[in-house]
Amino acid sequence: MLGRPLLSQRVPDLRAVIRATGGPVRLAARGVMTVPALLALSSEVKSAYFAGGIPSYRALLDQEEPSFPLAYLAFGALAGGRDLPTDSRVRHGREWTAAAILG
Amino acid sequence: MLPDYLRKLAAEAYQRRLTMLARTPLKQRQAWARTTFWNLAGGPPPERTPLNVRTTGSFARKGYRVEKLVYESRPGFHIPANLYLPEGSGPFPGVLFQAGHSLNGKAASFYQYCCQGLAQLGFVVLAFDPMGQGERTYYPRSDGGGNLTRLDSADTEHTLPGKQLLLTGDTSTRLQTWDALRSLDVLAAHPLVDPKRLASTGNSGGGTLTMFLVAVDDRLACASVACGNTENLACANYNPPGSTDDAEQNFLSGGPAGFDRWDTIWPHAHKPLQFGLSAKDSQGTYSPRYLENGREEYAWLARVYAAAGKAAHLEWNELPLPHGLGYDTRMHIYRWFRLHLQGVAAPLADEPPVMIEHDSALYANPTGNTVRDLGSLTPRQLAIARLQEKPVIPAALPEPPLVARRVKLAETASHRVRIEAWEIESEAGVFLPAWRSSRATARPRKPLCSWTRAAATRSGMKIRWRSIALGGSSAPWLRRTCAALAICAASFPGIIRTTRGRTRKKKRTRGRV
Numbered sequence: 001m002l003g004r005p006l007l008s009q010r011v012p013d014l015r016a017v018i019r020a021t022g023g024p025v026r027l028a029a030r031g032v033m034t035v036p037a038l039l040a041l042s043s044e045v046k047s048a049y050f051a052g053g054i055p056s057y058r059a060l061l062d063q064e065e066p067s068f069p070l071a072y073l074a075f076g077a078l079a080g081g082r083d084l085p086t087d088s089r090v091r092h093g094r095e096w097t098a099a100a101i102l103g
Numbered sequence: 104m105l106p107d108y109l110r111k112l113a114a115e116a117y118q119r120r121l122t123m124l125a126r127t128p129l130k131q132r133q134a135w136a137r138t139t140f141w142n143l144a145g146g147p148p149p150e151r152t153p154l155n156v157r158t159t160g161s162f163a164r165k166g167y168r169v170e171k172l173v174y175e176s177r178p179g180f181h182i183p184a185n186l187y188l189p190e191g192s193g194p195f196p197g198v199l200f201q202a203g204h205s206l207n208g209k210a211a212s213f214y215q216y217c218c219q220g221l222a223q224l225g226f227v228v229l230a231f232d233p234m235g236q237g238e239r240t241y242y243p244r245s246d247g248g249g250n251l252t253r254l255d256s257a258d259t260e261h262t263l264p265g266k267q268l269l270l271t272g273d274t275s276t277r278l279q280t281w282d283a284l285r286s287l288d289v290l291a292a293h294p295l296v297d298p299k300r301l302a303s304t305g306n307s308g309g310g311t312l313t314m315f316l317v318a319v320d321d322r323l324a325c326a327s328v329a330c331g332n333t334e335n336l337a338c339a340n341y342n343p344p345g346s347t348d349d350a351e352q353n354f355l356s357g358g359p360a361g362f363d364r365w366d367t368i369w370p371h372a373h374k375p376l377q378f379g380l381s382a383k384d385s386q387g388t389y390s391p392r393y394l395e396n397g398r399e400e401y402a403w404l405a406r407v408y409a410a411a412g413k414a415a416h417l418e419w420n421e422l423p424l425p426h427g428l429g430y431d432t433r434m435h436i437y438r439w440f441r442l443h444l445q446g447v448a449a450p451l452a453d454e455p456p457v458m459i460e461h462d463s464a465l466y467a468n469p470t471g472n473t474v475r476d477l478g479s480l481t482p483r484q485l486a487i488a489r490l491q492e493k494p495v496i497p498a499a500l501p502e503p504p505l506v507a508r509r510v511k512l513a514e515t516a517s518h519r520v521r522i523e524a525w526e527i528e529s530e531a532g533v534f535l536p537a538w539r540s541s542r543a544t545a546r547p548r549k550p551l552c553s554w555t556r557a558a559a560t561r562s563g564m565k566i567r568w569r570s571i572a573l574g575g576s577s578a579p580w581l582r583r584t585c586a587a588l589a590i591c592a593a594s595f596p597g598i599i600r601t602t603r604g605r606t607r608k609k610k611r612t613r614g615r616v
Contacts, residue, residue, distance in 0.1 A: 001337075001356070001358060002116055002336070009108075010595055012530055013595050014595075016505055016529030017529070017535065019505070020525070020527045020537070020591075057270050060266070061271070064242075065242065066267070070266055070269075073266055073270055075269050075355050076269075078270045079272040079490070080493070
């Protein structure tokens with residue numbers, strides 16, 4: 001409502017942590033933090049491990065009663081055929097593990 | 104820190120809006136408010152499609168009659184309603200009654216009282232079930248507990264599909280305002296109604312939807328808002344998270360646009376408009392700033408009415424009574440509509456006799472559920488259909504530059520693991536506490552400060568961090584891991600609330616910005 005969703009704060013926060021470590025990192029995220037982690041992937045992230053998140057925003061639309069906090073959703077995220085970046089482009093060149101995904 | 108950050112954003116939005124209020128002529132502001140409402144709600148309203156109004160039953164009571172209607176605000180999206188008709192041949196003024204967040208919608212006792220009272224005073228009243236309530240419950244119980252929701256409240260009936268709509272660039276605000284607008288179409292077209300004397304009223308969520316309807320529909324000659332959300336999010340002395348509320352009551356990106364809830368009222372100036380408030384609503388229903396902000400905004404509006412010589416068209420009634428459409432609030436509504444729609448200034452001695460009808464007596468459908476009885480579409484299905492459209496997504500604020508500066512505050516060693524406490528500045532003024540753990544090479548120089556303990560949360564990962572700091576059972580796990588890797592774990596604003604260099608006590612934030 002004030003112009004910046006909490007998700008758009010989480011993503012730069014996470015990017016800052018990745019950069020502050022000073023080198024290539026293996027990124028691990030669980031639960032709701034898998035969403036900003038997906039959006040914060042950069043060349044400094046050499047492998048990614050996600051547990052307990054969601055496979056896509058579309059999966060939340062396909063369920064009758066999804067349970068996921070508003071703070072991690074983005075207005076219009078599914079408009080124009082877009083979704084969370086879980087496709088091969090972001091996986092390319094990285095070790096990629098998705099464990100216990102909800103959905 | 105997160106609350107401080109929100110205060111800063113709110114202060115900027117508040118100032119932006121005040122500047123616009125002071126500089127923009129009324130006509131221009133009214134046009135802007137109407138357009139901006141739809142833009143923020145997800146885009147232009149849908150096309151008007153055939154309402155397919157059907158009367159499914161009726162019954163008579165002394166002084167009035169009730170017809171049960173079903174119509175479609177969009178093709179296949181059904182609205183059940185009760186039409187209260189006074190005795191006589193009309194034409195009568197018409198009142199659209201908008202229910203608050205009662206589980207049984209239009210059948211809630213106080214809402215029935217108000218509709219019955221108005222009908223006996225010579226008004227045609229249309230009361231409809233809002234999305235997620237009454238006969239439009241989309242998550243009905245399946246355990247024989249009746250038609251009402253299996254979710255925890257009517258609010259969740261709005262908010263759950265509201266999140267799904269949001270993903271597609273649509274909102275509950277747009278959906279529910281459109282339902283109200285089409286309901287006004289039904290009322291205005293009735294042969295006993297004078298289309299020049301239309302009004303809307305409602306309590307709580309229905310009061311807020313009345314505000315939204317006056318924003319977009321200039322057919323309304325008069326309105327009364329009872330216990331509505333007459334509080335801006337970005338207000339003076341903003342107290343985070345502020346007046347965040349049901350899915351339909353929040354304008355995403357309203358702050359950058361300089362648009363807030365009170366802007367919905369401006370298109371109605373200088374027509375008769377009444378506000379009824381519970382002085383208790385600043386202690387729970389809305390935020391602690393509810394009355395303070397309402398009075399400030401009302402004063403702006405009152406100046407505009409007074410300048411046009413229409414001061415008597417605006418009224419503000421604060422009652423020290425609980426939230427709801429009680430007797431006194433109903434009497435104010437009757438008086439207001441009699442004065443401005445019937446030209447009757449004589450005081451009303453008492454409310455006409457009212458009685459509670461059983462919910463099922465008011466059903467417009469055989470079993471009281473539009474999905475089960477009519478195969479109605481649901482808001483989730485509308486959200487999926489929305490993906491075929493091209494919504495207008497309001498621009499968010501630009502992302503501030505990334506700082507990514509770290510400072511090591513302290514370090515310690517435990518179980519042959521070295522732990523460093525970091526503070527990472529992600530953007531100017533935003534600091535995250537983080538812990539870096541790696542294989543120990545030396546004895547600790549000084550103990551880790553006590554906020555490691557304060558930072559423990561229910562998260563499994565952080566409990567491990569707490570455990571290592573306290574010599575707990577996870578120490579062997581961490582020691583083995585750190586033999587090969589350095590691990591960095593951070594706490595993010597909202598999970599833990601911090602100021603620079605120290606950590607305050609943990610506090611949950613709602614994360615609805």
